[in-house]
Amino acid sequence: GSPDFALSNVNGKSLSLLVPELSALPADIVIKVYSEDQSSRAVEVPSDITARDVCQLFVLKNHCIDDHSWTLFEHLSHLGIERTIEDHELVMDVLSGWGMDSDSRLYFRKNYAKYEFFRKPLDFFPEHMVSISSNANGMVDPSQLIETFLNSSTCPEIHGHLHAKEQGRKSWKKFFFVLRRSGLYFSNKGTSKEPRHLQFIADFSDSDVYTALSAKKVHGAPTDFGFCVKVRASSGRELRLLCADDEQARTCWITAMRLLKYGMQLYQNFLQPHQKQKTSPMRSISENSLVAMDFSGQKSRVIDNPSEALFVAVEEGLSWRVSVETFEMWDEPNQKLYFCEAQRLITQQGLIDGVFLLRDSQSNPKTFVLSLCHQLKIKHFQILPIDEDAELFYSLDDGHTKFSDLIQLVEFYQLNRGVLPCKLKHHCARVAL
Known part of the structure; x- marks a missing residue:
């Protein structure tokens, strides 16, 4: 075309x-x-x-x-x-x-979770998995956790049990692992951290950490919380396949490995967009306040007219409004977006509080479901249609709070937690390239 x-x-x-x-x-x-x-x-x-x-x-x-x-x-x-x-x-x-x-x-x-650990580090590093100490033998405050990752003279130690796939075999074994600046190790004697008991697995100078998408199905892992360390330009035979017992542990290991590999560069990546906003000759804007732009003509332009800017914001910012109809077309023909696809989509776009989507209910065609992430888990809430005096309303709390349409319902829970575990914050978005 x-x-x-x-x-x-x-x-x-x-x-x-x-x-x-x-x-x-x-x-x-x-x-x-x-x-x-x-x-x-x-x-x-x-x-x-x-x-x-x-x-x-x-x-x-x-x-x-x-x-x-x-x-x-x-x-x-x-x-x-x-x-x-x-x-x-x-x-x-x-x-x-x-x-x-x-x-x-x-x-x-x-990927809403890409830099979330800079904002809420304690959510990503559970206390039982982290040891933090300084060269002065004094303990570092947990709130300074990220600083210790970025400081070349200090480094938190991540430790815990992981399942590991044995090289050249289909079997998995559980070991106690330790992650330090020098690399990833496992203990060949229980939970001992003595140097003579630690066996080197990998460093990150020429390796990357990946998420395993279907660890049970593809790799025979004991859980679906798989990840791996892969040497660049290597075949699958060199994969160090690992598996955690829950999502929180997997997220902790992967985040720590990213921080150890890139250090201060990740923090600069996180700051870069905000620094550009501060130094821009245009008016300063906050993270949640964006300048409306029109790219439809030969030259881009700032939309000054408030009514036009509002229209653009509604068209783009509230694209979840058509999410139910749109999601139906994402799978194979005549297949609607149901439980498993909702789980996968939210997981892919970042397991942080407030990521959500709307979908048809699989069990009841006349109802909808709100799928929402909270504390690394995805929860599903049924939206019931209520017929009252020949008018149709929607409710998440058995009719105590009623809304004339799904748009009004989502807008309310973006501002109020209500019966939900957290407010709606990020809608799952897809684009057609």
Whole structure:
């Protein structure tokens, strides 16, 4: 089809879509990016483009509100694993590690949990899994946990039991593991941390940590909370497959490994969008207040008219309004989005408090379900239709609080917790590339 947009510059790098009219623009490599509905887009980019730049490209193309949660993922289908590509990483470095015959893809989607540990570190590092000490032999305050990760002279020790798949075998065994700045170890004698009992497993100088998508089904793991350490440019045989007993433990291990690998660079990634806002000559804006922009013409423009800006915000910011109808088309033909798909989608977009979606009820076609994440668990709440004096209302609390439509219901619970464990904060979003 004809090109619907062209970008000449994102963060100082020239970009263009793969269309004849734009083929003269400078570009060094071609990448193909997928969205969760399996639509894809090929784009020409410079060889030194970062993951953040690619996200910016598709944010602009799809007129998305940039809340800094859009993320590029590396998805290795043949191994059943995927990971967040950090914002500063060069996409070319990721691609160079793929084999010619592997089914590897780049995905563009939300990851609300990407930097949440900087905001709420104690939620990500349970006390029983962390030992924090300083060189001065004094204990570090738990609120300074992240600082100890970023400080080269200090480092928290993460420890706990994990299931590990034995090399070259199908069996799994449970060991006591210890994660330090020097690498990941397991104890060959109970929970002993003595050097003579610790056996080295991996470091992170040339390795990445991945989430196992279906650990039980694909790898025969004892639980579905699998993850692995993979050496770059290696085959699946070198995978160090591990499995935690619950989501909190898995999240703790993966987050700690990311921090140990990238350290201060992750914190700079987290700060970068906010620093740009502060230094911008435009009026300062908070994290939850965005300037309305129109990209439909040849040049982008700020929308000054309050009514028009409100219309744009409603169209984009409340895209969950059509989520029920839209979600029905994401699976195979004539299949609706039900329990398992809702679980998967929320998990992919970040297990932090307040991530939600609306869907049809599988058990009762006349009702809807609100799926909501709270404390790393996904809970499902039935929305009942109530017929009262020939008028239809919707309620989450057996009619005590009634709403004329689902839009009004969601808007209420975005401001009030009510019967829910937390307020609605982030709606699951998908885009068609």
